[in-house]
Amino acid sequence: xxxxxxxxxxxxxxxxxxxxxxxxxxxxxxxxxxxxxxxxxxxxxxxxxxxxxxxxxxxxxxxxxxxxxxxxxxxxxxxxxxxxxxxxxxxxxxxxxxxxxxxxxxxxxxxxxxxxxxxxxxxxxxxxxxxxxxxxxxxxxxxxxxxxxxxxxxxxxxxxxxxxxxxxxxxxxxxxxxxxxxxxxxxxxxxxxxxxxxxxxxxxxxxxxxxxxxxxxxxxxxxxxxxxxxxxxxxxxxxxxxxxx
Amino acid sequence: xxxxxxxxxxxxxxxxxxxxxxxxxxxxxxxxxxxxxxxxxxxxxxxxxxxxxxxxxxxxxxxxxxxxxxxxxxxxxxxxxxxxxxxxxxxxxxxxxxxxxxxxxxxxxxxxxxxxxxxxxxxxxxxxxxxxxxxxxxxxxxxxxxx
Numbered sequence: 001x002x003x004x005x006x007x008x009x010x011x012x013x014x015x016x017x018x019x020x021x022x023x024x025x026x027x028x029x030x031x032x033x034x035x036x037x038x039x040x041x042x043x044x045x046x047x048x049x050x051x052x053x054x055x056x057x058x059x060x061x062x063x064x065x066x067x068x069x070x071x072x073x074x075x076x077x078x079x080x081x082x083x084x085x086x087x088x089x090x091x092x093x094x095x096x097x098x099x100x101x102x103x104x105x106x107x108x109x110x111x112x113x114x115x116x117x118x119x120x121x122x123x124x125x126x127x128x129x130x131x132x133x134x135x136x137x138x139x140x141x142x143x144x145x146x147x148x149x150x151x152x153x154x155x156x157x158x159x160x161x162x163x164x165x166x167x168x169x170x171x172x173x174x175x176x177x178x179x180x181x182x183x184x185x186x187x188x189x190x191x192x193x194x195x196x197x198x199x200x201x202x203x204x205x206x207x208x209x210x211x212x213x214x215x216x217x218x219x220x221x222x223x224x225x226x227x228x229x230x231x232x233x234x235x236x237x238x239x240x241x242x243x244x245x
Numbered sequence: 246x247x248x249x250x251x252x253x254x255x256x257x258x259x260x261x262x263x264x265x266x267x268x269x270x271x272x273x274x275x276x277x278x279x280x281x282x283x284x285x286x287x288x289x290x291x292x293x294x295x296x297x298x299x300x301x302x303x304x305x306x307x308x309x310x311x312x313x314x315x316x317x318x319x320x321x322x323x324x325x326x327x328x329x330x331x332x333x334x335x336x337x338x339x340x341x342x343x344x345x346x347x348x349x350x351x352x353x354x355x356x357x358x359x360x361x362x363x364x365x366x367x368x369x370x371x372x373x374x375x376x377x378x379x380x381x382x383x384x385x386x387x388x389x390x391x392x
Contacts, residue, residue: 013369015368015369119368119369121369121370121371123372123373124371124372124373125371126369126371128369132368138368138369139365139366139367139368139369140367140368140369140370140371141363141365141367141369141370141371142370142371142372143370143371143372143373144360144362144372145372145373148372148373150362151362151363151365151367151370152360152361152362152363153363154363154365154367162371163371164371164372164373166372166373189372189373191371191372215355216330216331216355217331219325219330219331219354219355220323220325220330220331221325222303222325229360233359233360234357234358234359234360235357235358235359235360236355236356236357237355237356237357237358238355239326239354239355239356240326
């Protein structure tokens with residue numbers, strides 16, 4: 001059974017194979033709504049906005065925020081500074097990892113409840129497990145960044161996490177920290193497949209900020225594959241990407 | 246491209262060739278990274294080789310800090326899956342324009358293909374959604390009015 005809600009400003013789809021109980025879905029939707037309340041940079045009373053305004057002393061953040069900040073710091077180091085939750089205008093915006101982090105947590109809740117076959121989709125990020133309702137591997141279509149009604153690549157993640165960062169996100173939390181004026185207009189989208197959706201999300205965000213070199217970064221990262229679509233309608237694939245097609 | 250830039254790229258390529266040769270020389274033995282001289286980057290990190298078929302040992306190897314007439318140059322060669330996967334410009338006398346050209350030339354194992362619409366049916370979709378684009382546009386216009 002599949003249900004969708006608009007949360008965090010985007011449609012979120014959950015498919016649970018083998019259940020017809022809407023209550024199972026509502027638990028995840030309400031968790032994601034609570035994440036939005038806490039982390040949305042568009043909500044004045046969210047913890048993110050309060051940190052942004054300097055209202056929370058260092059060390060005074062919630063446990064979840066501390067966890068997100070720790071992941072952000074690690075990602076910043078691992079991406080040689082290309083991932084940064086502090087924007088050049090001085091604002092705090094962890095949107096580049098909160099979606100993947102929340103989906104990973106949601107998937108863990110389902111796994112803990114014994115669900116073996118499910119998929120959660122939020123914009124470019126996907127957490128999935130097991131097989132679809134027909135017992136086959138989940139198939140994922142990568143959208144054409146120039147025409148969101150079109151699929152340009154089909155992949156079978158087989159349990160891996162998927163995240164796509166694209167130019168539609170540009171201008172907010174994605175930027176080149178080493179050259180903030182870089183318009184980041186060479187890459188239309190980069191899709192990263194990694195060990196889980198949080199890993200895929202954090203490195204997809206970092207890789208997009210690297211422009212055309214982002215795909216090389218993913219190539220050098222063990223355990224990750226990538227598919228970059230540039231603004232000239234060419235795709236560049238990492239050397240192991242074919243194992244997911 | 247100016248003559249200065251052409252010569253500079255030539256020098257960088259020479260250094261790269263040196264790094265290539267250094268990596269090949271060291272790959273057959275148990276020695277790890279070449280040592281560095283001068284004040285350039287000094288840390289080396291190596292990761293255990295995950296496969297034995299490649300020509301090199303996985304890791305990141307820092308070349309010497311070389312002096313050109315335009316200034317110091319130092320590169321690092323990154324080996325992944327046994328092959329040269331990236332060359333990082335650690336110290337450059339000039340700007341990033343050269344490092345982008347060099348990196349493009351040092352990536353032999355990425356493949357490319359045309360982006361074409363697929364007619365297959367899929368279970369799930371990854372990418373921009375109409376509403377996420379619209380959300381951002383709408384918010385931006387609202388914020389513009391709020392200024």
